[in-house]
Amino acid sequence: xxxxxxxxxxxxxxxxxxxxxxxxxxxxxxxxxxxxxxxxxxxxxxxxxxxxxxxxxxxxxxxxxxxxxxxxxxxxxxxxxxxxxxxxxxxxxxxxxxxxxxxxxxxxxxxxxxxxxxxxxxxxxxxxxxxxxxxxxxxxxxxxxxxxxxxxxxxxxxxxxxxxxxxxxxxxxxxxxxxxxxxxxxxxxxxxxxxxxxxxxxxxxxxxxxxxxxxxxxxxxxxxxxxxxxxxxxxxxxxxxxxxxxxxxxxxxxxxxxxxxxxxxxxxxxxxxx
Amino acid sequence: xxxxxxxxxxxxxxxxxxxxxxxxxxxxxxxxxxxxxxxxxxxxxxxxxxxxxxxxxxxxxxxxxxxxxxxxxxxxxxxxxxxxxxxxxxxxxxxxxxxxxxxxxxxxxxxxxxxxxxxxxxxxxxxxxxxxxxxxxxxxxxxxxxxxxxxxxxxxxxxxxxxxxxxxxxxxxxxxxxxxxxxxxxxxxxxxxxxxxxxxxxxxxxxxxxxxxxxxxxxxxxxxxxxxxxxxxxxxxxxxxxxxxxxxxxxxxxxxxxxxxxxxxxxxxxxxxx
Numbered sequence: 196x197x198x199x200x201x202x203x204x205x206x207x208x209x210x211x212x213x214x215x216x217x218x219x220x221x222x223x224x225x226x227x228x229x230x231x232x233x234x235x236x237x238x239x240x241x242x243x244x245x246x247x248x249x250x251x252x253x254x255x256x257x258x259x260x261x262x263x264x265x266x267x268x269x270x271x272x273x274x275x276x277x278x279x280x281x282x283x284x285x286x287x288x289x290x291x292x293x294x295x296x297x298x299x300x301x302x303x304x305x306x307x308x309x310x311x312x313x314x315x316x317x318x319x320x321x322x323x324x325x326x327x328x329x330x331x332x333x334x335x336x337x338x339x340x341x342x343x344x345x346x347x348x349x350x351x352x353x354x355x356x357x358x359x360x361x362x363x364x365x366x367x368x369x370x371x372x373x374x375x376x377x378x379x380x381x382x383x384x385x386x387x388x389x390x391x392x393x394x395x396x397x398x399x400x401x402x403x404x405x406x407x408x409x410x411x412x413x414x415x416x417x418x419x420x421x422x423x424x425x426x427x428x429x430x431x432x433x434x435x436x437x438x439x440x441x442x443x444x445x446x447x448x449x450x451x452x453x454x455x456x457x458x459x460x461x462x463x464x465x466x467x468x469x
Numbered sequence: 470x471x472x473x474x475x476x477x478x479x480x481x482x483x484x485x486x487x488x489x490x491x492x493x494x495x496x497x498x499x500x501x502x503x504x505x506x507x508x509x510x511x512x513x514x515x516x517x518x519x520x521x522x523x524x525x526x527x528x529x530x531x532x533x534x535x536x537x538x539x540x541x542x543x544x545x546x547x548x549x550x551x552x553x554x555x556x557x558x559x560x561x562x563x564x565x566x567x568x569x570x571x572x573x574x575x576x577x578x579x580x581x582x583x584x585x586x587x588x589x590x591x592x593x594x595x596x597x598x599x600x601x602x603x604x605x606x607x608x609x610x611x612x613x614x615x616x617x618x619x620x621x622x623x624x625x626x627x628x629x630x631x632x633x634x635x636x637x638x639x640x641x642x643x644x645x646x647x648x649x650x651x652x653x654x655x656x657x658x659x660x661x662x663x664x665x666x667x668x669x670x671x672x673x674x675x676x677x678x679x680x681x682x683x684x685x686x687x688x689x690x691x692x693x694x695x696x697x698x699x700x701x702x703x704x705x706x707x708x709x710x711x712x713x714x715x716x717x718x719x720x721x722x723x724x725x726x727x728x729x730x731x732x733x734x735x736x737x738x739x740x741x742x743x
Contacts, residue, residue: 199571208729211492218485218539219563222575229738234729259570265492281570289493289557296533296555297473301496317723324630331602356598359633363724449591450637455482455508464503 200252200260201230204245204275206267209234215285216263227261242271246278253279267303320366327362330370331355336387339370343463345391346371348398349379349427350418351408353445353453357398360454367463376423379430384438396457397435397442402428404446474526474534475504478519478549480541483508489559490537501535516545520552527553541577594640601636604644605629610661613644617737619665620645622672623653623701624692625682627719627727631672634728641737650697653704658712670731671709671716676702678720 201220203213209232220227233245252260260280266272267286276282290301329335330342332355339345344367346354354371361367378385388395402425409419417423435442441460443453458464475494477487483506494501507519526534534554540546541560550556564575603609604616606629613619618641620628628645635641652659662669676699683693691697709716715734717727732738 208725210725210729211488214485214488215559215563219560219567222541222564222577223567223571223573224576226571226573232729232732234733261567261570267496281566283563283566285489285559285563286493288562289489289559290496292555292557293493293497293535296535297497297500299497299500302498303496320724321627321630324633328602328605328629328633353595355602356595356637359598359602359637363630363633363637450594451482451484455484455506458506459508 198228198256199226199258200249200256201227202245202249202252202260202262202280203230203232203234204236204249204262204264204266205234206237206271207234207265209265212263212265212285216261216283219263219283220261230263236266236271236275237268239274242274246275249275249278249280267301316366320363323362323366323368324359326368327358327370330368331358333372335370336372339387339391339394341368342370342391342394343367344369344396344457344461345388345394346398347374347384347388347395347431347440348400348442348445349374349405349424349431351405351412352398352400353450354398356450357445357453357457360450361457364454365458365463374427374431374434376418376427379427379434382434382437384434392438392440395440396460397431397440398453399428399432399435399442399444401444401446472502472530473500473532474523474530475501476519476523476526476534476536476554477504477506477508478510478523478536478538478540479508480511480545481508481539483539486537486539486559490535490557493537493557494535504537510540510545510549511542513548516548520549523549523552523554541575590640594637597636597640597642598633600642601632601644604642605632607646609644610646613661613665613668615642616644616665616668617641618643618670618731618735619662619668620672621648621658621662621669621705621714622674622716622719623648623679623698623705625679625686626672626674627724628672630724631719631727631731634724635731638728639732639737648701648705648708650692650701653701653708656708656711658708666712666714669714670734671705671714672727673702673706673709673716673718675718675720 203209203216205212216230236242236245249260262280262282264275264284265286272284272287294301330338346358348354350373358369358371361369405424406421413419443456477483477490479486490504510516510519523534536554536556538549538558539560546558546561568575604612620632622628624647632643632645635643679698680695687693717730
């Protein structure tokens with residue numbers, strides 16, 4: 196059986212349509228092919244070309260493709276609806292409902308969703324990304340006073356991706372610091388962290404999962420040894436508990452889920468920049 | 470006039486609902502307050518608490534709040550619909566349409582949208598983030614053979630945020646290399662780039678905008694001088710043209726828009742990991 200073709204079509208980046216399409220299709224595992232994104236469809240010619248691609252897929256598959264679309268301009272939505280596809284337009288119906296409720300007309304400006312709406316927000320987001328890179332993996336601890344959050348945990352637990360996500364999407368100044376085996380022999384946080392405990396969020400992990408990750412990186416090493424992994428994880432959790440540091444497990448949890456839990460815990464408002 | 474309150478409510482992270490809400494509300498500038506996100510609403514008690522917050526806002530504002538929701542379980546959607554709000558549920562209607570078209574029942578598993586669905590994809594995404602950090606700003610050029618893309622451009626043009634976005638969201642191994650004033654005196658790419666021109670994507674910028682950015686960083690410096698900014702931008706564009714390197718302007722364009730344009734130009738498939 197051929198999987199259904201899926202298209203993401205937009206006059207902007209298609210990111211909004213792509214994300215909602217992904218969420219919806221994850222409820223129907225293995226039913227569809229990898230989506231094909233057709234961004235920046237903002238002219239009649241481009242719309243015609245998109246329709247041609249969609250109709251070709253319909254013919255080739257012998258089945259109706261699924262199209263997730265976001266068009267600020269109704270005229271393109273109307274054109275795409277003429278393709279041989281199930282077109283789920285994410286703006287149309289909701290924009291009408293909002294327009295009625297707010298008693299306002301939509302601005303119909305393209306690209307505002309992911310565009311540079313607010314130069315200050317944009318700049319602060321880029322600053323956050325640079326800060327988080329500069330303060331990755333225990334670097335520049337002398338700049339910790341500017342941190343919104345300092346992620347602390349043992350090596351290979353996922354600190355860096357979560358830091359970058361929080362910087363990129365929420366504009367957080369997010370440092371991260373690795374607790375090493377040596378430091379964990381003590382029953383205190385490393386000196387550089389001691390005056391910043393209120394900014395710390397701990398990360399933990401299932402020791403067996405940590406062992407697997409480290410084995411892949413340095414097979415057979417002391418660092419990857421399950422006993423060492425257990426010692427590090429237990430010591431780190433002990434520290435978090437002793438100093439009242441909130442902590443989250445990264446085992447089987449996505450970057451987005453941990454980032455959301457951290458925002459919720461700290462009460463730092465999400466800027467919704469992306 | 471009080472702005473309308475907006476809530477993002479979900480049994481998952483709320484990221485999908487947040488992004489679509491942001492896109493839709495950007496069509497009605499200044500009509501609403503900053504959204505309040507209520508993630509992980511996966512029990513009756515949490516649903517009741519969410520409803521209480523929504524109804525409190527309705528009373529305080531003297532106006533109907535707007536709720537964007539994504540619930541995999543219909544029972545919570547039904548509960549939230551009883552609040553005194555305009556509830557725009559992004560899953561409900563679309564899931565039914567998809568279910569009919571695919572002749573399948575939705576799995577009703579929570580969190581699959583942003584969950585760890587595929588461990589391999591998850592690992593490759595984390596690898597991409599680490600690669601892109603290790604190869605930021607001209608570091609580790611000896612590892613360029615593994616790069617999907619090498620972003621090249623003058624200092625402060627936005628290479629780092631775009632690299633991190635492509636790594637985080639599309640799993641791209643994305644290096645970036647700064648062209649310095651000295652290197653731009655030559656009419657060739659720096660030696661370390663010469664065997665990698667097929668992987669290079671250029672970034673450019675309006676020299677006046679570059680001048681503004683650099684002025685903020687190092688006021689009055691040679692580096693920030695408008696004449697120097699013009700020289701660097703013109704020389705870099707000359708190099709791109711001479712060697713047939715595709716390039717994009719970052720002036721007034723969001724990180725998402727540049728990233729999307731790069732994916733489209735290179736034909737590298739977006740993994741839709743977020």
